[in-house]
Amino acid sequence: MMDYKKLPKVELHLHLDCSLSFDVVSQIDPSVSFKDYSASFIAPAKCKDLADYLHRANRGVDLMQTKAQLRLVTLDLFKQLKDDHVIYAEIRFAPLLHTMKGLSSAEVVESVNRATEEGIRKYGIDANLILCTLRHYSKEQSLETVRLVEAYKNTNVVGFDIAANEAGFPIDNHIEAFKYAHDKHIPCTSHAGEAKGAESVWETLLNFYPSRIGHGVRSVEDEKLLAHLKANKIHLEVCPTSNIQTDVFENIEHHSANKLFEYGVSMSLNTDSRTISNVTLADEYALMEKTFDWKKKRIKHCIMEAIKHSFASDAIKDTLRNTIEAAYH
Numbered sequence: 504m505m506d507y508k509k510l511p512k513v514e515l516h517l518h519l520d521c522s523l524s525f526d527v528v529s530q531i532d533p534s535v536s537f538k539d540y541s542a543s544f545i546a547p548a549k550c551k552d553l554a555d556y557l558h559r560a561n562r563g564v565d566l567m568q569t570k571a572q573l574r575l576v577t578l579d580l581f582k583q584l585k586d587d588h589v590i591y592a593e594i595r596f597a598p599l600l601h602t603m604k605g606l607s608s609a610e611v612v613e614s615v616n617r618a619t620e621e622g623i624r625k626y627g628i629d630a631n632l633i634l635c636t637l638r639h640y641s642k643e644q645s646l647e648t649v650r651l652v653e654a655y656k657n658t659n660v661v662g663f664d665i666a667a668n669e670a671g672f673p674i675d676n677h678i679e680a681f682k683y684a685h686d687k688h689i690p691c692t693s694h695a696g697e698a699k700g701a702e703s704v705w706e707t708l709l710n711f712y713p714s715r716i717g718h719g720v721r722s723v724e725d726e727k728l729l730a731h732l733k734a735n736k737i738h739l740e741v742c743p744t745s746n747i748q749t750d751v752f753e754n755i756e757h758h759s760a761n762k763l764f765e766y767g768v769s770m771s772l773n774t775d776s777r778t779i780s781n782v783t784l785a786d787e788y789a790l791m792e793k794t795f796d797w798k799k800k801r802i803k804h805c806i807m808e809a810i811k812h813s814f815a816s817d818a819i820k821d822t823l824r825n826t827i828e829a830a831y832h
Contacts, residue, residue: 505799507788511590511830513809513823514773514784515692516717516740518666519580519596519615520563521776527579531566546748546779553698553749554668559779568604573614574621580777581622581630587783591823593814594619595633595664598651599644612651612660619659629819633662633692636680638672645680652689661814662690664717670698674710681711690814692717692740697751701725704732714738715812720746722768723759732768738812739768742775743790744782761795764805771809772802803831 525540543562550556567576577594584592598611606614612634619630634652636645645665652663663684665677684691692715695707701724704716708731719739722728732739741760752758763770772787774780791797810823 504789504792507785507802508783509588510785510788511588511826512784512788513771513806513813513827514584514589514592515715515738515771515809515813516742516773516775517580517592517594518560518776519576519594520567520600521560521779522580522583522774523563523566523576523778524579524583527575528566530575531572544778545781548748549750550748551750553670553751556745556749556779557668560776563778564600567601568606570606570610570614573601573611574618577615577618578622578625581619581626581628583777583783584628584630585626587785589628589784590826591629591810591813591815591819593631593633593662595635595666597635597637597666598648599637599640608647608651609654612655616655616658616660623659629815629823630659631661631814632659633664633814634660635664635666636677637667638665638669638677638694639667640676642676642679645677646683649680649683649689652684653687662692664692664694665711666694666717668698669695669703674706678710681713685712690714695719696721697746697749701728704728708737715740718742718746718751720751720759720763723762723766729763729766729768733766736769736812738808739763739770740773741770742773742780743787744780745775748780755790755794758794760791761797764801769808769812771805771812799831803827806831 546556546559598608601611636648649663691713693707693711693713694717696704697718700721715738717740774782788802
C-alpha cells in the first residue's frame, strides 16, 4: 500500500472546534485525562446518528472561549496539518459558538485570523478560513455571520458555510444570508446530503447557490442530481470516515465515494473532524486504496479538483498545482 503520509495534500472540509489534539486540551485544561479525552472528544466507530456525533464537539467549543484559547487551538491544528503534510487547508468554524465568555463574534474572527497568519508563517502551510452559520440559528445569527465574512474580506477569511444537523431544521432562516453572500460575491459551500438525502442537496443548491457541497454523499440516491452536479461543476467535499461514524452508510464498503468518482462528479477527500473521527488525511487516502483499490492517480485527481474548487487565490492555486504535479508524477 502507498505511504501517503509523506505526500503533499489539500483539505477543504475541516472543522476547527472538532480537531483539538490531546496536547492542546491538556494545555488549556490540565484536569482532562487521556481517558476522559478519548471518551468525550473522540467519537466511537459508529454513532447513533449525526446529532450523536456532533455532541462531541461541545467539549472542544467549551475550551475555545478566550483569545488565548482560540490561538492555541488554531496553532495546534496547524501542527497537525504539518505532520500530515497538508500544504493547503480551508479551516471552518462558527464564530458565534465562541462568545459564551464575553468575546464578541468579531473578536473571535480576529483572534482566529491572527492565529492563522501566525500558523502560516510558522509552519509554511497556506490556509484560509470559512465562517459557518448553523442550521438551528436564527435569521439574525446567519446574517451576523455572513456579514463577518464581508467585514474580513481581504484577510484569510474567504467563504461562508452552513453546518450542523440538517435534519429537522428548515432552510428558511438562512435564505437571506446566502442571498447576501451571493450579492456580495462571497464564495459559499453548504453542508447537505449527509443527515438527509438527495432532496436536501437539491434544496440547498436551489436556495443557497453554493459552488461546493459539504459531504453531499447521498446525491447518489438521485440520478438527475448526479447529472446536475456534474454539468454544473458542483464540488463535493467528501469525508469517508465521518460518514461511517454518523451512520450515513453502514460500512465503508457501502460508501458512495467510488460511485461519485466514476460518475464524474467533482470531489475531494477530507477528514471533517480530525479529533472526533480520530483520522488524518493520509488515513483517508489509504482507506480509499484499501476499500476501492484507488491508485495514486485517483488521489491526485481529487486533490487537483480540491485546488480548482478551493477559495484560494489564483497565485496560491498555481503553486499548489505545481507542488502536487511534482510529487504525484
